[in-house]
Amino acid sequence: MRLPAFIDDLSIEPRVYHEQLREWCRSMRASHPVVFDDESKSWLVFRYEDVVRVQSDYATFSSERSLNRDRRPGPRRDQPSIIELDPPRHRQMRSLLTASFSARTIAEMAPQIEHIVDELLDEVLARKRVDWMDSFANPLPVMVISDMLGMPREKWRQFKAWNDALTSDDEEAEQANKLFTEYFERSIEERRREPRQDILSLLINSEVDGEHLSHDELIGFCFTLFIAGNITTTNILGNAFLCFDAHPETFQRLRGQPELVPSAVEEILRYMPPFRAGPNDLVLGRVAKRDVEIGGEQIQAGEYVQINRLSANFDEQIFPNPEHFDIERNPNRHQSFGHGIHFCIGAPLARLETKIALTKLAQRIKAIHIAEDELPEQVRNSLLFGMKRLFVELS
Ligand code: HEM
Known part of the structure; x- marks a missing residue:
């Protein structure tokens, strides 16, 4: 099978693009729920149950993709990051982060996040018309x-800027990788001399099997947390506006019923997850460790499997009326944060940031409109669905 041409055309207006993506996923779930893509030479998985199965069965579907295939975009590292590990190493590395990302620790960050949100919104509201991405x-x-x-x-x-360059073409990515690495190395040295109350100090002092993390492991953690901690959340904050613009009545409901914000956040995550759709997802896929059958197709050991989370989120077997944007949807077991042992460790943080942002917006703004004379632009990133520029008018 070959992918439809529109998938790689990131110049398409994002709302039109997203509609085409949903329609394509719908037809694939119906006709080719598991299919081999000749171009990326990997299997694409579209149905919810199969997406969950691939993520649950980590013994068969390995995350050690960088070790099995040299396909990861961006600069290469000698040590795989937590997201590219299988047990037992994965469990050991993840356990170093669980306290810092526990629901309780994250909840304690609310006042600090509220403060940043208030300051950013003060500036946004002083202008009425802004590029929402750049200013918030x-x-x-x-x-x-x-x-x-x-x-x-x-x-x-x-x-x-370093972060964006890292995911762009090779030359820029290499330079940003060098600068970021040097920056992290200096920060690590400073904390070795004088530990602080931050995750970096905690990781420097952590031990796995009686040994401290290696230099590469520490730097890898910095990169993973920094990158995972911002691009996805940025995209969901932008995608939220696309959802509200298409369904203005939902924003009005949030103004009157702020208690609906948490379920609205989940519906935005379901409807417009920050991932493009899987076909280019060479970062977050899996590698089959043995021959296995899925969705009636025979996958060989060593073959690459891409999980289409957007498609899973619209699977009509799981989500009644999936095209309906329903901020009270319950249950809403979307796949946007993944599933199983690699379930997003930053989910409580991403949820809290989005919840605080939407709550404050609903308190301070009457209506949101996407500017008609300056159309939104997608980020030029084959993995992520998000906005590069999004001019909005707020009243
Ligand atoms: C809306 C925002 C976010 C989305 C949609 C998202 C999505 C995901 C997904 C789908 C995975 C699983 C990948 C896999 O199965 O291979 C994941 C893992 C991960 N995420 Fe997030 N993420 C978000 C925000 C964050 C934030 C704020 C942080 C941290 C500061 C973070 C850190 C991580 C880490 C460290 C992992 C790897 C966990 C592991 O391998 O055990 N993410 N994320």
Whole structure:
């Protein structure tokens, strides 16, 4: 099978693109729920139950993709990150982070996040018409993850620029990788001399089987947390506006019933997850460790399997009336944070940031409109679905 041409055309208006993506996923679930893509030479999995199975059965579907195939975009590292590990190493590395990302620790960050949100919104509201990405959705998650890692939040533009370059073409990515690595190395040295109350100090002092993390493992953690901690959340903060613009009545309901914000956040995650759809997902897929049958197709050991989370989120076997954007949907077991042992460790943080942002928006803004004379632009990233520019008018 070959993918439809529109998939790689990131210049398509994002709302039109997303509609085409949903329609394509719907037809694939019906006709080819598991199919081999000749171009990426990997299997694509579209149905909810199969997506869950691939993530649950980690003994068969390994996350050690960087070790099995040299396909990971961006600069290569000698040590795989937590997201590319299988047990038992995965369990050991993840356990180093569980306290810092527990629901309780994250809930304690609410006042600090509220403060950042208020400051950013003050500036946004002073202007009425803004690029929502540049003035809010980009800075908020970068500032929050910088605070957690003990990096100066006022340097957010620099960090964001490095971050974006890392996922772009090779030359820029290499340069950003070098600068970011040097920055993290300096930060690690400073904390070795003088530990602080931040995740970096905690990781430096952590031990696995009686040994400290290696230099590469520490740097890898910094990269993973920094990147995972901002781009996805930025995209969901932008995608939320696309959802509200298409369904203005939902924003009005949130203004009157702020208690609906948490379930609205889940519905935004289901409807417009920050992942494109799987066909280009060479970062978060799995590698079959043995011959296995799924969805009636025979997958050989060593073959690559891509999980289509957007498609799973619209599977009509699981979600009644999936095209309906329903901020009270319950249950809403979307796949946007993954499933199983790699379930997103930052989910409580992403949820909290989005919840605080939407609650404050609903308190302070009467209506949101996407500017008609300056159409939204997608990020030029084959993995992520999000906005590069999103001009909005707020009243
Ligand atoms: C809306 C925002 C977010 C979305 C949609 C998201 C999505 C995901 C998904 C789907 C996975 C599973 C990947 C896999 O199965 O291979 C994952 C893992 C992960 N996420 Fe997130 N994420 C978000 C925010 C965050 C934040 C804020 C952080 C941290 C600061 C974070 C850190 C991580 C880490 C460290 C992992 C790897 C966990 C493991 O391998 O055990 N994420 N995320």
